[in-house]
Amino acid sequence: MSKKVLIVGGVAGGASAAARLRRLDEHAEIIIFEKGPYISFANCGLPYYIGGSIEERERLLVQTPKGMADRFNIDVRTRSEIVAVDPHTRTVQVQSQERGQYEESYDELILSPGAKPIVPDLPGKDNPLIYTVRSIPDIDRIKKQINSSNNVSLIVIGGGFIGVEMAENLKEAGLDVTLVEGNGQLLTPFDAELAAALAQEMEQNGVQMLFSQRVQGFRSLEQGIGVELVDGRVLTADMVILAIGVTPDTAFLRNSGVSLGTRGHIMVNDALESSVPHIYAVGDAIEVTDTIHGTKTAIPLAGPANKQGRIVADRIAGLSSIYKGTQGTAIIKVFGMTGAATGSNEKTLKRLGIEYRTVIVHPASHASYYPGSSAITLKLLFTPTGKILGAQAVGYDGVDKRIDDIAVAIHFGGHISDLTELELSYAPPYSSAKDPVNMAGYAAENIMAGRVETFTYDQLSEHQPEQSILLDVRSELEHRNGNIPGSINISVDELRQRLDELDSTKVIWVYCQVGLRGYTASQILRQHGFNVKNLSGGYKTYRQAQFRPAPISTGNDENNDGQDQNNNSKHAEVMEKELPNPISAQPQRIDNELNVCGLSCPGPLIQLKQKMDQLSNGETLRVKASDPGFYEDVKAWATMSGSSLLHLERSKGGTIEAVIAKNIAQPVSSAMETPKEEPASTMVVFSGDLDKAIASLIIANGAAASGRKVTMFFTFWGLNIIRKHQPQPVSKTMIGRMFDMMLPRGSHKLGMSKMNMLGVGPKIIRSVMKNNNVASLEELMQTATAQGVEFVACQMSMDLMGIQREELMDSVNIGGVGYYLGQAAQANHNLFI
Secondary structure, three states: OOOEEEEEOOHHHHHHHHHHHHHHOOOOEEEEEEOOOOOEEOHHHHHHHHHOOOOOHHHHEEEOHHHHHHHHOOEEEEOEEEEEEEOOOOEEEEEEOOOEEEEEEOOEEEEOOOEEEOOOOOOOOOOOOEEEOOOHHHHHHHHHHHHHOOOOEEEEEOOOHHHHHHHHHHHHOOOEEEEEOOOOOOOOOOOHHHHHHHHHHHHHOOOEEEOOOOEEEEEEOOOOEEEEEOOOOEEEEOEEEEOOOEEEOOHHHOOOOOOEOOOOOEEOOOOOEOOOOOEEEOHHHEEEEEOOOOOEEOOOOHHHHHHHHHHHHHHHOOOOOOOOOEOOOEEEEEOOEEEEEEEOOHHHHHHHOOOOEEEEEOOEOOOOOOOOOOEEEEEEEEOOOOEEEEEEEEEOOOHHHHHHHHHHHHHOOOEHHHHHHOOOOOOOOOOOOOOHHHHHHHHHHHHHOOOOOEEOHHHHHHOOOOOEEEEEOOOHHHHHHOOOOOOEEOOHHHHHHHHHHOOOOOEEEEEOOOOHHHHHHHHHHHOOOOOEEEEOOHHHHHHHHOOOOOOOOOOOOOOOOOOOHHHOOOOOOOOOOOOOOOOOOOOOOOOEEEEOOOOOOOHHHHHHHHHHHOOOOOOEEEEEEOOOOHHHHHHHHHHHHOOEEEEEEEOOOOOEEEEEEOOOOOOOOHHHOOOOOOOEEEEEEOOOOHHHHHHHHHHHHHHHHOOOEEEEEEOHHHHHHHEOOOOOOOOOOHHHHHHHHHOOOOHHHOOOOOOOHHHHHHHHHHHHHHHOOOOOHHHHHHHHHHOOOEEEEEHHHHHHHOOOHHHEOOOOEEEOHHHHHHHHHOOOOEEEO
């Protein structure tokens, strides 16, 4: 007797189940209900249709109702929503656009309802200029809006996979794009230092970003839409894309007896059976098992959904297939860069209380001597006994296959020793004799064997100069071009001859560019009796982790009452900041060429310096490099050497091209963000008094407005000025907690140096300033940031007072006295406040 199988929802899980079941059972009656107009479409491809990579809309349609009927003899009913399930009578209630409401019976029921975009309950959420991205009709509406009007600016809310893909493709489509993310980073499946590399790629391609900001509402404008942030600012644009996540579309199951998880996901066993007999579930709407830890989770990915659909079909057809869980392997394209991850990240491991180790390596994508090689940043997470827990990678080439290799190892319960033993395909155009996966395994094995002790970039705050030495073992050129504040420089090649310069009673914290020279230095020092540890991932990872998006000027502030909408032009407020885009036109004259592709740092810098030393004053050099770090290195080198950076761009393949003129005083485009040599002003802000803070910011804004490069160095009580009003929770020592109770939290809490009057004085001065149209301290700080004033927090003062980076404004840099003195040496105007 043939079975009657109903499938609720198509796309990945439902359509896969239907096709597989038909191949196994020619006589089964199969009906698919889809509430939308399309039964099977490539929802992962929707952003790329917007960006133009997929030119023909029809290519998104994986299968049509007619195709399913002709090939598989499946009854497909679109625009038919299941509104209720009755497991006692084995029936479903169908609300059909064509047939109205009716009842359909089943022998077996497969639930594949998917998930729907989250639309937060905020004021103005029904504004017609707000769009979500989940289906072809969604993308049709966005495409129509872009094409049918003069839309030039757009705000994407949410920095997850969909948000980032939409931001990228909307930028590719020619729009000005700003991305707002509530967390302190993009793409939370990645750890912060790898996510920072992807964010930097976004910014370098012209996408503006705002992190650690929540949206509290939307407002209709005469032209466009306003996005209200919790800090009082208002961003304006022509359109808004909501991409803050999805929630399972399971409301129709509330009274069915099917067990749901706390977030509404359908609970299933390893046979993908629900709590009700004859009802199965697959796809984004189900709760699955994390294969690494055995915990319950929800992972809305197309690959697992397809596998689940196949397994359910097997079960209905009498086969004993089971679903073993999901480890969350995912990948994303971010302009020219790729990011991929598998297994657990650090956040997950900390949440679960699992002890783990990490290692970061920066190997080449293929043999460095073969053209087109570029660096990969690869992070491996493993238990103290060596079991692999997860991995992440970013880079321009070869990222996908490395993460896939490690994903396979994790699936089979792999150990780091397995990575060292993997025999992977090698030829110079594709890999190196030691593949990056092998290299990660070797580095992890050294840690496990006790051959090296490592520290991570986020542990640098624990460095105490009286107890340890921070040692840079790179070349002098590299050190001068950028270093970790407070470090001394002894090249690894000179280390054996200069051991007497190091205090053997202190712990030596070693770092190099990527970790390899640091490992060599560690072995030298360890075998000469020093207590030493090496920075995992090196200076490259440290610098990568310091990335913060450039500030956005909105033209609005926390005192804006929304009535002065004449200032809210379509995109001026969002797009006021100069973007770090490549200069579009190259200089007409190129005197010399240098190709350093394939070389890793410091190779490109060394060859650049050698070549520039041979040039005459005013001659130009075009240099091409494949090392991703060269993009920032060449900017710093040009400033350090006094040369002019005339052109800088990164191709989609990751190759970097720069044009430099030797020692000529020529204006550099603001897009290069190269600091001006003259004139410059510096000031030390020691006081945390409101009146002195206001005075310092007024001077800073005036100096910046007159064309000066301004650096404000906040130390001791001055740090209170740049503290956040509501920082993220951080763990502190007892002394840190004592300071936290005594110190004012942010600029709104500052007292007066005179006439404080138990807190009344600050309120009076703020009121007087407002009545006289004088900008508030917070407005002065926003204006200063928009004008390029650099805020620097004193690392030593932070350590003494127990203040951590997360407590400070996002735009603040961290530095030491050496950094300040370097800035002051180039200034002709210095103040102490």
